[in-house]
Amino acid sequence: MSVAVMLFTSDLRLHDQPALQAALRGADEVVPLFVLDPGIRKAGFDAPNRRAFLADCLVSLDAGLHERGGRLVIRTGHVTEQVCRVVAETGARAVHIAAGVSGYAVRREEQLRSALAAVRCALHVHDGVVTALPPGRVTPGGRDHFAVFSAYFRRWEAAGLRGAMAAPRSLRVPELAGHPLPRRTAVTGVSPGLAKGGELEGRRRLSAWLADTDAGIAAYAERHDDLPGDATSRLSPHLHFGTLSATELVHRARRKGGPGADAFVRQLAWRDFHHQVLAARPEAAHADYRTRGDHWRTDEKAISAWKDGRTGCPIVDAAMRQLLHEGWMHNRGRLLTASYLTKTLYVDWRIGARHFLDLLVDGDIANNQLNWQWVAGTGTDTRPNRVLNPLAQAKRFDPQGDYVRRWVPELAQLAGPAVHQPWKLDGLDRARLDYPDPLVEPAEGRARFERARGLH
Numbered sequence: 001m002s003v004a005v006m007l008f009t010s011d012l013r014l015h016d017q018p019a020l021q022a023a024l025r026g027a028d029e030v031v032p033l034f035v036l037d038p039g040i041r042k043a044g045f046d047a048p049n050r051r052a053f054l055a056d057c058l059v060s061l062d063a064g065l066h067e068r069g070g071r072l073v074i075r076t077g078h079v080t081e082q083v084c085r086v087v088a089e090t091g092a093r094a095v096h097i098a099a100g101v102s103g104y105a106v107r108r109e110e111q112l113r114s115a116l117a118a119v120r121c122a123l124h125v126h127d128g129v130v131t132a133l134p135p136g137r138v139t140p141g142g143r144d145h146f147a148v149f150s151a152y153f154r155r156w157e158a159a160g161l162r163g164a165m166a167a168p169r170s171l172r173v174p175e176l177a178g179h180p181l182p183r184r185t186a187v188t189g190v191s192p193g194l195a196k197g198g199e200l201e202g203r204r205r206l207s208a209w210l211a212d213t214d215a216g217i218a219a220y221a222e223r224h225d226d227l228p229g230d231a232t233s234r235l236s237p238h239l240h241f242g243t244l245s246a247t248e249l250v251h252r253a254r255r256k257g258g259p260g261a262d263a264f265v266r267q268l269a270w271r272d273f274h275h276q277v278l279a280a281r282p283e284a285a286h287a288d289y290r291t292r293g294d295h296w297r298t299d300e301k302a303i304s305a306w307k308d309g310r311t312g313c314p315i316v317d318a319a320m321r322q323l324l325h326e327g328w329m330h331n332r333g334r335l336l337t338a339s340y341l342t343k344t345l346y347v348d349w350r351i352g353a354r355h356f357l358d359l360l361v362d363g364d365i366a367n368n369q370l371n372w373q374w375v376a377g378t379g380t381d382t383r384p385n386r387v388l389n390p391l392a393q394a395k396r397f398d399p400q401g402d403y404v405r406r407w408v409p410e411l412a413q414l415a416g417p418a419v420h421q422p423w424k425l426d427g428l429d430r431a432r433l434d435y436p437d438p439l440v441e442p443a444e445g446r447a448r449f450e451r452a453r454g455l456h
């Protein structure tokens with residue numbers, strides 16, 4: 001009886017799961033294994049929101065495996081040691097894992113490769129599980145990655161993706177001890193409005209979003225920037241944990257067709273783009289991709305106000321409070337809060353990226369760090385000195401102020417767009433609002449940023 005181990009990582013699903021399918025093809029029995037590795041906590045990436053969402057994902061994966069005659073085996077400890085233990089206990093001759101791009105994933109793969117070679121067990125690393133197109137599949141002549149999205153996207157579109165795979169019908173899991181599944185209710189410090197995780201929930205959300213003609217994929221091209229309308233897919237945590245496959249999403253969106261589907265597929269290509277940058281430049285997780293010689297300001301009071309949603313700039317505060325409440329933020333909110341921190345306050349992008357990673361349920365090294373760098377102008381943006389004016393953003397993307405009123409209750413009594421400029425109220429009305437004065441005038445912040453970058 002031959003045995004293989006399927007080590008689940010950022011691919012917690014049964015549908016379109018090439019690594020699991022390969023394991024099933026190559027062995028009579030498969031151990032579906034997930035290792036809770038304290039190394040993730042030590043590295044500071046074990047944020048409560050992601051831990052809670054992960055617990056849901058593991059419960060859902062176990063349920064899906066049970067329906068097919070199997071179960072999920074949970075182990076706790078250093079991932080390489082635990083995999084080697086399972087290999088020794090079962091006599092497995094192969095371990096299957098999805099390729100990853102973070103520093104942690106690359107180190108894990110190297111350690112597994114040498115530890116498994118020592119016991120003559122093969123390691124199979126599968127591309128195109130975490131992203132739709134594997135990093136490095138398309139490259140510009142003579143270079144290892146694309147630095148400009150538009151050029152990448154042309155090649156990405158032409159490259160052609162593999163077909164999506166059905167979930168396996170059944171599997172056999174050998175007798176083996178495991179630890180209990182972690183439970184979401186055991187995690188403390190979770191955002192009160194955190195979404196539910198798991199493959200079943202991800203597939204339900206995807207189907208609903210594909211079918212919704214008002215705020216779903218059909219309206220995505222026109223409405224993806226509508227802050228109060230909340231008309232994006234909210235699939236990012238499912239992509240981060242791999243409860244949905246990016247490849248399957250591209251195929252299903254393309255089957256829908258139309259401008260909304262085109263715009264959505266383009267966003268999925270942004271995800272692949274950042275993954276291929278990080279794969280080629282792992283240091284971009286913490287170092288400027290393209291340094292601009294910044295000498296960032298240290299202003300603890302301003303940083304705390306930004307984190308707490310108390311900057312006195314309503315649109316920024318609304319988005320920061322959405323993050324605190326849901327562990328998720330609308331993309332337009334991410335853009336304008338990151339621009340406010342790095343360009344209006346002129347604070348180091350790493351401080352903002354860390355705070356986002358502490359809270360975001362989709363918090364992802366590739367997407368988070370490289371989007372932060374894009375906004376700060378140290379990354380791949382071809383216009384690195386652009387500054388988003390928060391008031392102009394508010395008027396454009398929350399014209400009636402509904403998003404601000406939803407998230408900043410102190411301002412809920414202000415009707416219409418006046419909510420974006422509480423500083424314009426006369427003295428008494430203003431004093432009655434328990435809401436701070438603006439930390440900085442956007443024009444003043446912009447002038448400071450431009451001086452710092454030597455633009456005039």
Ligand SMILES: Cc1cc2nc3c(=O)[nH]c(=O)nc-3n(C[C@H](O)[C@H](O)[C@H](O)COP(=O)(O)OP(=O)(O)OC[C@H]3O[C@@H](n4cnc5c(N)ncnc54)[C@H](O)[C@@H]3O)c2cc1C
Nearest residue numbers: 232233234235236267271331334338362363364367368371
């Ligand atoms: C400062 C900043 C930090 C960010 N941090 C993260 C992060 O940690 N994790 C994360 O997944 N996304 C991050 N993003 C990208 C984007 O904001 C989110 O992916 C998106 O808001 C998720 O919502 P959605 O699923 O409704 O997106 P949709 O608009 O429905 O898009 C569909 C999918 O496309 C991908 N996508 C969309 N926009 C981007 C983008 N700019 N870059 C990469 N992929 C994208 C996501 O996987 C998303 O789920 C960040 C953006 C900024 C500006």
